[in-house]
Amino acid sequence: MSETHIEQAQQQADLQKRLWAIANDLRGNMDASEYRNYMLGLIFYRFLSGRVEDYVNKQLANDEITFAQAYADKEIGPELTDDVTQTLGFFIQPDYLYSSLVSDIESGNFDIEKLQMAVNEVENSTIGRESEDDFRGLFADMDLTSNRLGSTPAQRGDLMAKVMLNLADIPFGVSDLQIDVLGDAYEYLIGQFAANAGKKAGEFYTPQQVSKILAKVVTLGKDKLKTVYDPTMGSGSLLLRVGNSAKIGSYYGQELNGTTYNLARMNLLMHGVNYSRFDVYNGDTLEDDHFDSKTFDAVVANPPYSANWNPDGKLEDERFRKYGKTAPKSKADFAFVEHMLYHLSTDGTMAVVLPHGVLFRGAGEGKIRQYMIETDNVLDAVIGLPANLFYGTSIPTAILVFKKNRQNKDIFFIDASSEFEKGKNQNNLTDDQVQKIVDTYAKRENIDKFAHKATYDEIVENEFNLNIPRYVDTFEEEPPVDVDKLVDDMKKTDSEIDQLEAEFSDMLGDLIGQNADAQRQLTKIKELFGK
Incomplete structure (x- = not known):
């Protein structure tokens, strides 16, 4: 490991430890989903403020003038504001910089109303700009009037001031190294909040190791992709994981939950993804397809398992029409798959995490599954994962990999259900286990009791039932009895x-x-x- 990577790992570990300690100041009577919004919101505001301050200081490096003086100048001020907003997508005036608010706290001139005005101005600065949609409502979930922070404005101000001072002691630089460290620490916090959120965690977080498998599978053999899309993007962690595996041109996503949608935008920006490189939308993917007929090089998702949806009239929708059947009202799993396939480019790869039921359930789902295999020939692999990997549910899941224009009709099965380390609350996949799964998928060779390349005839013989034990025999014989x-x-x-x-x-x-x-x-x- 290089000195740079050692330094980055140490920075990351220290930052994670300190940030989680600060988060504990906010716990009080709030549950994880509530104090998450304040903690991540303040970190994000500090990050944005640092971006503005550093950019302006570079622009004024050769001038003997401060940011405040330049902003107050009637000629320089408007030009500077326009330059910053055009480049970063937003603007924060000197009085509302995080450093200025900290100075107000230290001098006893801080109040909760000023913090509210500061975060409001971030959004206001984008009005009429290309970045307006990307910043609209970003801080909507950081309710500074909530009685959970205190019964009076003064009490709420004191609590926010305490957290802000603690955050002020942590160096938030904007070099490439520090952005990576800060972005990863932000991701760590999201994971920690997920661990404390119970069943709600599945709404916004896919475990890192599962994300790695999906990301590595859809980028296999590719070092760059023009586009990646997640129709149920949650906090955006899966999109970013794909970005760690290949150079991505643009990120696309849709998310139903408004709070989680805000979190995803923050997460992308915190990882150094400029507003001009992502297009994400708050809405119901199945009811309101924001991206219409656009296709993407990689499509990934961990959709809500067996969710309710409205199939009425959907056979008139281009996404679902050709299958002849719709997914059941109480199980939208295949509806998400159909939607994703519709948006997958001809040469793209798609990976989705689903419950095992999609592999063998009959009726309409059986017909859809058969069509995908028999007629479209798009299912490339089925990877069975261990149980209890996800926050909020202990059920075992499977990754289904899809490709268009396949030349062969076999389907590759991997049974990785035993590949885990037992954790305190959840099971975990190690990096070696993740790599074993990806390498096995890449080589596509039979491995006794682990992987099997099933021919099309085998699939037909099993009546298009994809239950993994039908193809990967993991039965261990008892030793012979003397x-x-x-x-x-x-x-x-x-x-x-x-x-x-x-x-x-x-x-x-x-x-x-x-x-x-x-x-x-x-x-x-x-x-x-x-x-």
């Missing part, structure tokens, strides 16, 4: 039982005899005393 030794052991055991019974009978006889003698002595005593 009958002669077993008989000898039984005889020996019987002999020991006979001996023990004899000893027990002798002991019982002695006890009965002693009791008889005692009974006779008691009778004599009673006679002597006339009783």
